[in-house]
Amino acid sequence: MKKPLKSISAFLILFFISTGAFAQLQSPEEFLGYELGDRYTPHHRVLSYVTHVAENSDLVTIHKYGETYELRELVYLVVTSEENHSNIEEIRLNNLKLTGLEEGEATDNQKAITWLSYNVHGNETNSSEAAMKTLYELVDPSNRESKAWLNDSVVIIDPMINPDGRDRYVNWFNGMIGTEYNPNPIARELNEPWPGGRSNHYYFDMNRDWAWQTQVETQQRIAVYQQWMPHVHVDFHEMGYNSPYYFAPAAKPYHNVITDWQTEFQTTIGKNHTKYFDENSWLYYTREVFDLFYPSYGDTWPTYNGAIGMTYEKAGGGSAGAAVLTQEGDTLTLKDRLTHHHVAGISTIEVTAVNAERVVSEFTNYFNNAANDPAGAYKSFVIKADNNPDKVHHLLTFLDSQKIRYGTAGSNRNTNAYNFKTGENERVSISEDDIVVSVYQPQGQLARVFFEPNPELADSLTYDITTWEAHYRFGLDGFALESNINPEENISPDDYRNSEVSGADEPYAYVTDWDSMDDARFLAEITQKGVKSRFSKVDFEIEGQIFKKGSLIILRGNNAHLEDSFDEIVRAAADNHSRDLFGASTGFVTSGSDFGSNNVSYIEKPEVAVLMGEGTSSLSAGEVWHYFDQQLRYPTTLIDTDDFMRADLSDYNSLVLPSGFYNGVLTDSAIEKISSWVRSGGNLILIGNANRSFTSRNGFQLTQKQVESSEPTTEELLASYGERSRRSISTTTSGSAYEVTLDTTHPLAFGYDEEYYTLKLSANSYSYLDDGWNIGTVRENAYRSGFVGEEATSQIENSLSYGVQDYGSGQVVYMIENPLFRGFWENGKLMVANSIFFVGN
Structure with a gap:
């Protein structure tokens, strides 16, 4: 009886090996x-x-x-x-x-x-x-x-x-x-x-x-x-x-x-x-x-x-x-x-x-x-409670993603602190509702990295940008303290989000603020669903509610084509993006301009084309693509640079050119094609190095700023070969934060305060426009954080950051700085939405 079983076992072993039923680890x-x-x-x-x-x-x-x-x-x-x-x-x-x-x-x-x-x-x-x-x-x-x-x-x-x-x-x-x-x-x-x-x-x-x-x-x-x-x-x-x-x-x-x-x-x-x-x-x-x-x-x-x-x-x-x-x-x-x-x-x-x-x-x-004995001069960082709640929400969401803890100050106090807005150490007031991040926590070192005003550089020869401070990045006011404040009340990002509909049930118009990317996402959604919107170019008050420039006005009369779905679309989008809506029962305002005024502009539906391919920076092209596709969630047409000359630009009212050098792309004939389209009413948006290709060409007003260079000193002439890299960085910045003064009466700056903090990626600078709108300018003493070479300072000061030129029936938006850089400079993103939805309308 044993012998047949042995034969069967041998057969099964051979079968399993040959069929792979007993798999073996392979190299x-x-x-x-x-x-x-x-x-x-x-x-x-x-x-x-x-x-x-x-x-x-x-x-x-x-x-x-x-x-x-x-x-x-x-x-x-x-x-x-x-x-x-x-x-x-x-x-x-x-x-x-x-x-x-x-x-x-x-x-x-x-x-x-x-x-x-x-x-x-x-x-x-x-x-x-x-x-x-x-x-x-x-x-x-x-x-x-x-x-x-x-x-x-x-x-x-x-x-x-x-x-x-x-x-x-x-x-x-x-x-x-x-x-x-x-x-x-x-x-x-x-x-x-x-x-x-x-x-x-x-x-x-x-x-x-x-x-x-x-x-x-x-x-x-x-x-x-x-x-x-x-x-x-x-x-x-x-x-x-x-x-x-x-x-x-x-x-x-x-x-x-x-x-x-x-x-x-x-x-x-x-x-x-x-x-x-x-x-x-x-x-x-x-x-x-x-x-x-x-x-x-x-x-x-x-x-x-x-x-x-x-x-x-x-x-x-x-x-x-x-x-x-x-x-x-x-x-x-x-x-x-x-x-x-x-x-x-x-x-x-x-x-x-x-x-x-x-x-x-x-x-x-x-x-x-x-957690118990943190290093560094600053022991706590404060975000003011009266900041824009959307921006606070996104900062706290970011802190959650980093496992960094926070809470409220718990009591009012006056103290000495570094004020991120002024760039100075001064006496400041902290309220009980202000948000505090203490470095006395497990992730205190990481908190220092994200919040320190100007982290110490042991050597200025660094591989990348040198500032990313959270207040500047998110557009928030606040302070850095050398003393510790232990956060008290626990809070969450959702505490700073609302979605409330007030006013009339079937209003004459829905009105909502415009001061964050969440407002832009709301507008992008309703626009794609066929809703027609307007925005106010002046501050106004209606039925006891005060609204600033840029606020959206969504008129029932403009949207009769949507019939019964109008309210549902607008309210659902507001809920999706946590937007407050006010239902105005009339278009007659207490102050400002009535809803039928020319100061309340109709928003033509953006038809956006983005140029990408050889000649553009793939990173910048990707930043623009990701912005529209994943952040704003608004459709664009991506046009390859090889196909540009045969593209019909009349299908689009906005054309975005990412940063790049455009060698062999923006030929004289290509520039003339773009010029003709802009003169006919197009909206051209140039980002970063794309501006270089348009300086002093075909009536484009942008010019690079020239700074007189001084004669080299004897010490500089006799500097050693080994110091060549260190000498060269005196004329550069590898990524630093500067205060930009904004003209908030222009639609490109709607939703912003007069001070905006930009990430300056290069010392290459441009002069103010002689016959255009100098909307964002770097003035004197505007430096805030990061490494800037000594000679680069005079190049950057008194230069243009953001401008708009009227060009025939169209406009050119000059974005000297790239607000979409790596997708992380959150406070710059609304300006891109402004350039698409507001400029030219």
């Missing part, structure tokens, strides 16, 4: 059918492989955390020992308890957590290939060393942060190659077309979005990150193919919230890497170029959240393809690149696990010190 090469580095692996196959590993290894679990704009799946993997997996929720919650962000006492089951993020830039493609290699090495049954590391640590792997950008690049590259790769830098396959694969669907650089969270991929990823709060975070990148490899420690300047331990352990990690790189004679460098200051990188934002945040950069990028000849005559291959990233990733896991106890202890100290 990437076995699973994919080619050696990593031989070709690019598209997103769906990377996803298939990491899913395979999770299904066939007890050391891995896979978790979907979201989808991209193009509906590609986003996942992360948790890699650790079987024992740790059995207690993984305890480990995770313990870690949050150590931060103070989760209530309760942590048990002794504490593990170091290392998070590896791959492919945030889509055309820096080797890192997702390296992620598969690293994942397999960690779980390979024959690798005893990795099993020891996984006993002491948890490794989280996000194999592809930006699938949309990566697939854009990979699919393009695979369509360009022949039977063999061509490493000649001039080869077609090494010169990707606009917009390139670096950015996501909306052409946003997601490595600048970690803090601001404007993109759906970032929003979903950060929510998961905050569920774990890792101790070490690595963001994998690529740079120019003639550079070798960059790893920690980072370059200066460091933001002054960064602790000695964070800088010390960066060095420890970097030295561990050198052990492997030296063994293989691989070139590398540290402490140059990539600093730790701007808060929205994949190294800085984790650092300000207590982690050891690092960027690793390998030679390559979109211009390296699968193989490229370097300046030394060597061929840099995709296999080389992924191998170096793989080794650096494994080294990071190793050194973190070896130092696990200290890593966890110092991480705990970071949050304890923040």
Whole structure:
């Protein structure tokens, strides 16, 4: 009886093996059918492989955390020992308890957590290939060393942060190659077309979005990150193919919230890497170029959240393809690149696990010190209660996304403080309802980063913008105090939102304020649904209600075509966007202009075209696209620059040109086409560097400001070659905040106070318009925050920021500064809506 059973068992084993019923863990090469580095692996196959590993290894679990704009799946993997997996929720919650962000006492089951993020830039493609290699090495049954590391640590792997950008690049590259790769830098396959694969669907650089969270991929990823709060975070990148490899420690300047331990352990990690790189004679460098200051990188934002945040950069990028000849005559291959990233990733896991106890202890100290003994001069930040409630709502929503706590002041007091509006230290009054953010909290360091008036720069040679202060960013009045105020009453963002309909039930007109992007979203929605609206160009009072310039007036008589659905559409949109509506029973005002006056302008439905393609900045084009598509939610037609000359502009009443250099695009014939369209009534909106292409051409009045340069001093003439970079920055600003004085009687500035704070991205400045409307101007002593070179100050002062020129029957809107930059400068966005809905009407 036993012999037949044995035969049956043998048969079943052979059957299961041959049919795959007993699946086995496969290496990437076995699973994919080619050696990593031989070709690019598209997103769906990377996803298939990491899913395979999770299904066939007890050391891995896979978790979907979201989808991209193009509906590609986003996942992360948790890699650790079987024992740790059995207690993984305890480990995770313990870690949050150590931060103070989760209530309760942590048990002794504490593990170091290392998070590896791959492919945030889509055309820096080797890192997702390296992620598969690293994942397999960690779980390979024959690798005893990795099993020891996984006993002491948890490794989280996000194999592809930006699938949309990566697939854009990979699919393009695979369509360009022949039977063999061509490493000649001039080869077609090494010169990707606009917009390139670096950015996501909306052409946003997601490595600048970690803090601001404007993109759906970032929003979903950060929510998961905050569920774990890792101790070490690595963001994998690529740079120019003639550079070798960059790893920690980072370059200066460091933001002054960064602790000695964070800088010390960066060095420890970097030295561990050198052990492997030296063994293989691989070139590398540290402490140059990539600093730790701007808060929205994949190294800085984790650092300000207590982690050891690092960027690793390998030679390559979109211009390296699968193989490229370097300046030394060597061929840099995709296999080389992924191998170096793989080794650096494994080294990071190793050194973190070896130092696990200290890593966890110092991480705990970071949050304890923040809550109990915070560094920095300022101990609390105040947002005045009488600010625009929509702006307060959005600030508090942002603070919630960062896990930063706040409350009300609780009592009235007078004190000395830095006044963000004046830029001066002075005596101020704080009321009981004012909102307070104290740095005595777990995320106190992060609060400092977002609110400090002018964070100290140890070195002015920095990699990015140098200001992002929250009061200026959201357009809010408030103070920074060197004394602490403990917030009292708990509040929430929704406390500052209303949706109340008052006045007549079936009014002559609905009236609502205009002073935030929420009002613009309301107008965008009802306009798309066929509602016709007007806006007042003067302040007015009606039936006891006071309204400012820009307020919307939605007349029943103008909307008879909607019949019974008129009230429903308007009221539903008001509810959607938390807008107050006043139902006026008459068009006769107490003061101001009656609703039939020429001072109450009809809003022609905007038909908007946006120019994008070669010649435009893909980032700026993406900012405009995202603004209309995702923020304002108003339709546009995107016209490729290659198609511009055959486009019929008469179909549109507004044309937006994003920032860019427009080389070969805005030819004389193209400028004449635009000029003719504007003269016939078009509304041309120029953003950032797009203004350059119109200076002193075809009757456009804009001119660049000229500042007399002084003769160089003997000291300057004899300055050393090594100081050349430092000398050059004296004429620049890398992103600073300036007060702009607004002419609030012009529709472009409706909804704003007379003071607006702009993000100045360049010292390139323009003169006031001789025969136009100088609506936003930078006057003397207007600087507020961020680095500005000494010689750049005179260039920026007394210059134009926003202007409008009447041009025939149309208008030209000059937006010298880009209010949509990276989608995070919230207070500038209403001006773009004004340019679309109000200017020219």
